[in-house]
Amino acid sequence: MEQIHSGPMAGRTVLVTGATGGIGKATALGLATMGARLAIVGRDRGRTEGAAREIRAAGGGQVDAFVADLSAQSEVRRLAAELLQSLSRIDVLINNAGGYWHTRHVTADGLEHTFAVNHLAPFLLTNLLLDRLKRSAPARVVTVASNVQSLGRIDFADLQGEQSYSGGTAYNQSKLANVLFSYELARRLRATSVTANALHPGMVNTSWGAEDPALFQRLVVPFIRPFMKTPARGAATSIHVASAPELEQVTGRYFANGKPKRSSQRSYDEAAAARLWQVSADLVGLTAPTTSS
Template sequence: MNSQTMAGKTVLVTGGSSGIGKATAVGLAARGARLAITGRDRGRTEAAARDIRAAGGGRVEVFIADLSSQAQVRRLAGEVLRSLPRIDVLVNNVGGYWNTRHVSADGLERTFALNHLAPFLLTGLLLDRLRESAPARIVTVASNAQALGRIDFEDLQGERSYSGSRAYNQSKLANVLFTYELSRRLTGSQVTANALHPGVVSTSFGAEDPGRMQQLAVPFLRPFMKTPARGAALSIRLASDAGLEHVTGCYFANGVARRSAKASYDGAAAARLWRVSAGLVGLPAE
């Protein structure tokens, strides 16, 4: 792909200080894009920005926020809107896994708050800027874990019963349902919305609170996992490939559009999840 494919484009990547997010930013900078990244730790995020600048030689904006906090998502969105006159691509990359139940600053289960509500709220707050920048793209990093997910509307926050894997699977199915519903709502806007599975990638994902299986299996599996650069390849393609400019409402894995879980095509569940999510973050449901 031509190194200048993204020349003149501005891309915001959440969770861009390490792992797949950083590799995505590096790859898009090398294609000529102006990058903006978010991270929780200023030192690590600034260091990542230096690496991204070295890859693309361009300007990299740094924004610091813990996206599990809605107040910080709102502050971030305000800073982004003041700093970036246009947003051509939003990559909702940030995510996490916790084996035991953690509660966010808003009193919500942290996996649901970070993996689903953060991209839902941030996208909503930036949507007008994306529309103004059209043609624009929204790329959400999901996972094949969506195939094992179930949206438990009676216990979304895992208060009655919690499992780290169940919470994660639910959040990744929520990513796909959100993407499909968002795509429907953006019909005719020239803003596309797609989700993807990056593959099993060797990062520090889940390291804060790993499950026992993770602790036992990951050291043995790590040599067979993708590098962050390989894991970022699909995010980079969905953000930059000219041939995908009009492709929307799709789930990509292994480099191609694929059918996601049967539950992800439940339009009533997607609409209900949208309404519930809007209520939880204080956005209009319509």
């Protein structure tokens, strides 16, 4: 017999990407124990179903597992179709999946991996789920960025790092893109009851960058690990932005340590945000074909 859950998030459906470990799993766990129905997305079926079982066992109610490799646009589209079929409502979408790769990789779509996973995947997924979010309103889109957005710049002349690539530069650019995307989305959703916010989770002790670490991660991270936040503490801001009643109408903001703060000067460049949106729409095939010459 299914448990009837009560709690501040009871009756709400929350979707969390990258929820098989680290901040994503801790975010899903926190919201599940607040009564939310969870849909979690991971790349590996075994790990995703294992995380769903763990969340259920820890007091979460209904937890559905979905599997997709977000680096491939065909997988993002298949995932969106499955989600729309399974979930009659989506109250909160948490774009949490992301990563760091020291060397340049190219995806199945021929795009630079960091940009594809960290920015284009949430951009495409959010757009594909937007009608369902609007129908479920008041709803929220929460995108996990990072304070390195302050070091990022959008290099429109070399978005894919073909001319020169550095893992750090690509990562910083993708995290600035997360903030620009959130602000532009908030502007586009002004007339709706769907909010869009970005956040910095803090320096969190996770397996971030483990697939393809930089020298810094191999040499320095082991020494600073004891001073890093636990995933549960790192998830606190995501949980707050996803659930706090007082944030129901707050949109187009950047949060750190549970509070709104100013993001970098570049992140408020509306022309760059609009251009990034257009370029991203072209790259993921969301651009409406024009009939004018």
